Amino acid sequence: MHKTSPHRHQRLADQIQRDLAELVPRELRDPANGLITIQAVELSPDLAHAKIYFTVLGGDPQYALGSLQEKAGYLHSLLFKRMHTHTVPTLHFVFDTSIERGAEMSRLIDQALGSKPN
DSSP, X not given: OXXXXXXHHHHHHHHHHHHHXXXXXXXXXXXXXXXXEEEEEEEOTTSSEEEEEEEEESSOHHHHHHHXXXXXXXXXXXXXXXXXXXXXXXXXXXXXXXXXXXXXXXXXXXXXXXTSOO
């Protein structure tokens, strides 16, 4: 099994994130998707698979996920044309709930501090 260096691994993940951040708004023009932002890319150790974490502003996350999954093969082919590697990982899209969780935690902290007696 061929091992990649951590530096190369991260460079490839960053490149995929940058390219998808540019391609997704151009290729998924349906207003129902809202504004899709590519938050992070995690690569499998063998570089065969990439988990693409995204958020949505002003749209339905499930609808956006369906749109991304529907276009995954096409986006993969566009990435292959842009990148200078022998292979491009299979794309797996995942809705990133960390921002929502952070907002909920912040709300709970504010609520707890607001109900705290002085």
